[in-house]
Amino acid sequence: xxxxxxxxxxxxxxxxxxxxxxxxxxxxxxxxxxxxxxxxxxxxxxxxxxxxxxxxxxxxxxxxxxxxxxxxxxxxxxxxxxxxxxxxxxxxxxxxxxxxxxxxxxxxxxxxxxxxxxxxxxxxxxxxxxxxxxxxxxx
Numbered sequence: 001x002x003x004x005x006x007x008x009x010x011x012x013x014x015x016x017x018x019x020x021x022x023x024x025x026x027x028x029x030x031x032x033x034x035x036x037x038x039x040x041x042x043x044x045x046x047x048x049x050x051x052x053x054x055x056x057x058x059x060x061x062x063x064x065x066x067x068x069x070x071x072x073x074x075x076x077x078x079x080x081x082x083x084x085x086x087x088x089x090x091x092x093x094x095x096x097x098x099x100x101x102x103x104x105x106x107x108x109x110x111x112x113x114x115x116x117x118x119x120x121x122x123x124x125x126x127x128x129x130x131x132x133x134x135x136x137x138x139x
Contacts, residue, residue, distance in 0.1 A: 024073070027073050027075070028075075028099060028103070032055070032058055032062055032063070032066040033069065033070060034103055034106070034107075035055045035058070036051065036055060036063070036066050036067065036070060036076070037070070037075065037092065037096060037099055037100070037103050038100075038103060038104070038107060039051060039054045039055055040076060040090060040091060040092045040096070041092055041096075041099075041100040041103075041104070044091055045079070045089045045090070045091040046089060046090055046091070047087060047088065047089050047090075048063070048064075048067075048088055048089075048090070051063065051067075067090055070096065073095075074095045074096075075092065075093060075095055075096035075099065076090050076091065076092055076093060076096050077090070077091055077092075077093050078090055079091070
């Protein structure tokens with residue numbers, strides 16, 4: 001092992017114990033958190049309903065749950081401005097901002113490779129479906 005190996009992220013992960021990144025990946029790896037981070041990164045401070053429309057297809061409950069998780073993990077901040085009704089907005093923290101580039105890269109990869117993935121899924125599904133059209137049990 002070289003000095004560089006000892007300082008690598010992989011080496012640090014091994015020292016931290018089993019699955020050291022799981023908690024973080026569970027948060028940023030779910031579909032709604034990724035979309036919320038992408039939208040907050042593009043828009044900056046955003047009100048709840050505006051964010052819900054921008055993300056699309058997410059329920060108020062699920063958006064609220066995702067935002068609470070992002071807040072808990074220090075990735076997003078909630079601000080309340082006085083008024084009737086109070087204006088509640090969300091923005092990425094510095095820690096959340098640091099995720100913009102890797103998540104944007106993932107989103108770009110997904111856009112570029114969307115058709116290839118869809119084709120692979122179709123091929124897999126065709127290969128794993130029996131003559132009656134029912135999915136095989138595998139094995």
